[in-house]
Amino acid sequence: MRAYFRNIYEGLKSAVAGLRVTFGYLFKKSVTVHYPFEEVKVANGFRGLHHLKVDICIACNQCANACPVSCIEQTFDRIDKENVLVSRFSIDYNKCLFCWYCIPVCPTECITMGAEYELATFDRKSLDYDLVARGERTAKRNMTLFREEFVQVIEKVREKKPELAEKAEGLMGDPRVGLCGRNPEKDKSASSGFVEEEADSQASVSEEVAP
Amino acid sequence: MSFEASIWYLVALLTLGTGAYVVFTRNIVRAAFALVFTFLGVAAMYVFLRADFLAAAQLLIYGGGITVLLLFGVMLTHRHEGMELKLDPLKALPAVAIAGGFFVAIWSAARRADWDLVAPVEPVGTSEAIGSAIMTTHLLPFEEISVLLLVVLIGALFVARRSGEEEGS
Amino acid sequence: MSELAQNLTLPGALLAGLSPGVAAMLVMFASCAAVLGVVALNGMFLVWWERKISAHIQSRVGPMTTGYWHGWLQSIADGVKLLLKENIIPLMADRWLFMLAPLVVFMSAFMAFVPIPWGEKLIVADLNVGVLYIAAITSLSAIGVIMAGWASNNKWSLYGGMRAAAQIVSYEIPVGLALVPALLASSTLSMQGIVEVQAGGIWNWNIFAGGPFTIVAFGALFLASLAEVNRAPFDLPEAESELVCGFHTEYSGMCFAFFFLAEYSEMFVVAVVASVLYLGGWHDPLGLGILPGPVVLMAKVLLLVFVQMWFRWTFPRLRVDQLMYLAWKVLTPLGFINVFGAAFWLILV
Numbered sequence: 001m002r003a004y005f006r007n008i009y010e011g012l013k014s015a016v017a018g019l020r021v022t023f024g025y026l027f028k029k030s031v032t033v034h035y036p037f038e039e040v041k042v043a044n045g046f047r048g049l050h051h052l053k054v055d056i057c058i059a060c061n062q063c064a065n066a067c068p069v070s071c072i073e074q075t076f077d078r079i080d081k082e083n084v085l086v087s088r089f090s091i092d093y094n095k096c097l098f099c100w101y102c103i104p105v106c107p108t109e110c111i112t113m114g115a116e117y118e119l120a121t122f123d124r125k126s127l128d129y130d131l132v133a134r135g136e137r138t139a140k141r142n143m144t145l146f147r148e149e150f151v152q153v154i155e156k157v158r159e160k161k162p163e164l165a166e167k168a169e170g171l172m173g174d175p176r177v178g179l180c181g182r183n184p185e186k187d188k189s190a191s192s193g194f195v196e197e198e199a200d201s202q203a204s205v206s207e208e209v210a211p
Numbered sequence: 212m213s214f215e216a217s218i219w220y221l222v223a224l225l226t227l228g229t230g231a232y233v234v235f236t237r238n239i240v241r242a243a244f245a246l247v248f249t250f251l252g253v254a255a256m257y258v259f260l261r262a263d264f265l266a267a268a269q270l271l272i273y274g275g276g277i278t279v280l281l282l283f284g285v286m287l288t289h290r291h292e293g294m295e296l297k298l299d300p301l302k303a304l305p306a307v308a309i310a311g312g313f314f315v316a317i318w319s320a321a322r323r324a325d326w327d328l329v330a331p332v333e334p335v336g337t338s339e340a341i342g343s344a345i346m347t348t349h350l351l352p353f354e355e356i357s358v359l360l361l362v363v364l365i366g367a368l369f370v371a372r373r374s375g376e377e378e379g380s
Numbered sequence: 381m382s383e384l385a386q387n388l389t390l391p392g393a394l395l396a397g398l399s400p401g402v403a404a405m406l407v408m409f410a411s412c413a414a415v416l417g418v419v420a421l422n423g424m425f426l427v428w429w430e431r432k433i434s435a436h437i438q439s440r441v442g443p444m445t446t447g448y449w450h451g452w453l454q455s456i457a458d459g460v461k462l463l464l465k466e467n468i469i470p471l472m473a474d475r476w477l478f479m480l481a482p483l484v485v486f487m488s489a490f491m492a493f494v495p496i497p498w499g500e501k502l503i504v505a506d507l508n509v510g511v512l513y514i515a516a517i518t519s520l521s522a523i524g525v526i527m528a529g530w531a532s533n534n535k536w537s538l539y540g541g542m543r544a545a546a547q548i549v550s551y552e553i554p555v556g557l558a559l560v561p562a563l564l565a566s567s568t569l570s571m572q573g574i575v576e577v578q579a580g581g582i583w584n585w586n587i588f589a590g591g592p593f594t595i596v597a598f599g600a601l602f603l604a605s606l607a608e609v610n611r612a613p614f615d616l617p618e619a620e621s622e623l624v625c626g627f628h629t630e631y632s633g634m635c636f637a638f639f640f641l642a643e644y645s646e647m648f649v650v651a652v653v654a655s656v657l658y659l660g661g662w663h664d665p666l667g668l669g670i671l672p673g674p675v676v677l678m679a680k681v682l683l684l685v686f687v688q689m690w691f692r693w694t695f696p697r698l699r700v701d702q703l704m705y706l707a708w709k710v711l712t713p714l715g716f717i718n719v720f721g722a723a724f725w726l727i728l729v
Contacts, residue, residue, distance in 0.1 A: 015695065018695060019694050021694075022694040023690065025439060027436075028439060030435070030436060031440075032439075034441075034444065241474070244477060244527055247523050263507065263508050264508075266509075267513045268512070270516035270517065270519075271512065271516035274519070274520055275552065276519070279519075279522050279523065279549055282523075282545060286530065286538070286545075338508065
């Protein structure tokens with residue numbers, strides 16, 4: 001008999017406790033993000049779409065080798081012993097499984113994974129992304145940075161491979177194309193020197209590019 | 212034909228039709244469901260007879276209670292596929308005889324009865340009269356019914372307990 | 381329905397020239413249309429409200445886009461969708477019973493709206509046995525539930541139907557016992573009569589008429605009626621995690637919509653019964669009589685419906701044996717104690 005009343009009392013007590021908790025939650029701020037209208041903040045280390053710093057990519061193809069689903073493809077032209085022209089760095093997001101294997105193998109740390117994740121599209125073919133095209137601003141800076149050096153390289157190449165020099169010249173106006181140096185250290189110094197020189201005109205661009 | 216009369220005929224049709232379905236169908240579950248509508252029709256008949264308490268009690272006890280128990284019993288006792296009732300002529304004959312005799316008795320009583328046709332009265336509450344009658348003049352039968360129900364309840368418990376013990380051992 | 385015709389002067393004037401039979405028919409159809417409108421609007425509003433409440437309890441926001449303001453048109457969009465959807469009947473189902481079941485459930489919910497007193501003169505039909513009528517009509521929905529469970533020819537549906545049967549049979553007794561103290565206090569079965577007895581402020585309400593016994597009876601009525609309308613935490617007939625969707629697993633389109641509408645209408649009806657019997661119906665708490673009756677009644681009913689929803693999103697579902705324990709070993713003895721206690725209190729105090 002005592003257990004019976006105790007049971008009822010305990011039931012009522014726990015019920016009231018539960019009701020208090022849910023009533024409190026009723027007036028708490030909801031955690032919902034109204035996604036298409038609001039931006040979803042992703043966590044640190046989120047493995048979203050890839051970013052390519054095309055100016056330090058050396059087209060070593062290690063990322064493509066590391067990829068378990070072979071979704072990375074690089075198209076490049078060798079200009080000379082030191083320089084390479086990456087005209088296309090494609091990742092097929094139909095295949096990509098966002099495993100992150102391509103990131104640690106990169107010797108120059110030029111490929112990273114960003115915070116974007118919106119891939120919905122009406123056409124499957126449009127999921128074959130060109131990272132050089134995506135990294136437009138990086139490439140533009142690269143072109144400006146290396147313009148002088150680039151012109152020198154083209155002049156050197158023109159004697160041996162005239163058709164390649166012509167191609168490179170044609171691509172010079174195209175902001176999507178990156179010219180890559182072999183030596184990241186050298187590139188860094190060049191980059192900083194440039195920023196000092198033309199800080200006024202390029203301030204906005206370098207700000208956006210800065211990691 | 213007045214509006215009320217046409218409704219009356221509709222209800223009568225519902226009651227008789229579903230009642231006939233209960234008798235003639237071979238699907239026992241459908242028969243049980245049809246019985247619900249027969250009870251509903253009877254309750255509506257009580258309303259036409261200005262017996263509102265009886266109608267509500269009919270709905271509550273027969274419509275909501277008895278048929279639910281009936282369906283519960285039917286579903287628990289037979290297989291899922293839908294058992295068909297078998298018609299046995301030897302059993303049908305006495306049934307027809309009894310039902311026919313009962314019908315003749317009712318019919319002759321109805322024929323001989325002296326039907327007073329009165330103008331329809333405004334419905335008045337019957338629950339108060341029923342309540343005071345049960346609590347005063349008919350108290351003894353009321354109490355006896357409760358005792359009878361108690362006996363039935365204990366009997367049912369006893370039956371259920373014995374079968375349970377047999378399963379246990 | 382005659383009360384309604386008498387109380388509304390405009391239809392009365394219009395109907396004066398017609399023969400009584402035609403007039404009665406017109407009044408009946410008008411009443412049915414009015415009740416149907418209330419049922420549909422109420423169902424749509426409560427669905428939206430429940431989604432909102434459940435969402436905020438779970439730190440979500442619920443429907444937000446349809447209708448621009450907090451998704452207030454969501455229910456209409458859902459209703460249109462359900463209307464346009466195909467009504468699938470399983471091949472091995474019992475066709476007639478399958479189609480009939482949602483109608484039975486909806487009919488019982490719909491008919492329970494008839495004796496609801498909305499105001500001093502606003503009632504479709506003030507039945508002499510109003511409370512008994514509502515108790516009887518709402519218990520009919522169990523038949524529809526069992527019918528749906530049986531006709532679907534699906535084991536989950538059948539289990540749902542059986543559970544509904546067991547649950548309804550058990551909970552009709554505590555509900556009936558919890559109704560009695562209020563009836564003792566107002567000594568009538570008519571819904572309008574019960575409301576009229578409670579005029580003049582909160583201290584005249586039936587909930588305080590029998591001391592502690594009526595307060596407990598109100599709680600017991602609320603709890604037992606939750607079980608009667610198969611709401612969580614007593615939603616065993618449709619237990620999603622065990623029986624897919626219970627008795628309406630196989631239903632789609634408009635048939636499903638009928639079940640849905642009936643569920644919310646029943647919630648509304650049991651809240652109305654509780655507020656009419658114990659909370660003074662359309663009388664406001666201070667006895668001022670300034671606000672119109674329907675507004676006061678709706679406020680009380682929506683408060684009770686909110687508590688129902690609050691319960692649903694707080695408590696986990698009971699087990700079958702716990703359900704039966706609660707009905708037979710807790711609520712039924714409590715109901716008897718309440719009846720006797722309230723009777724003695726009313727005589728002695």
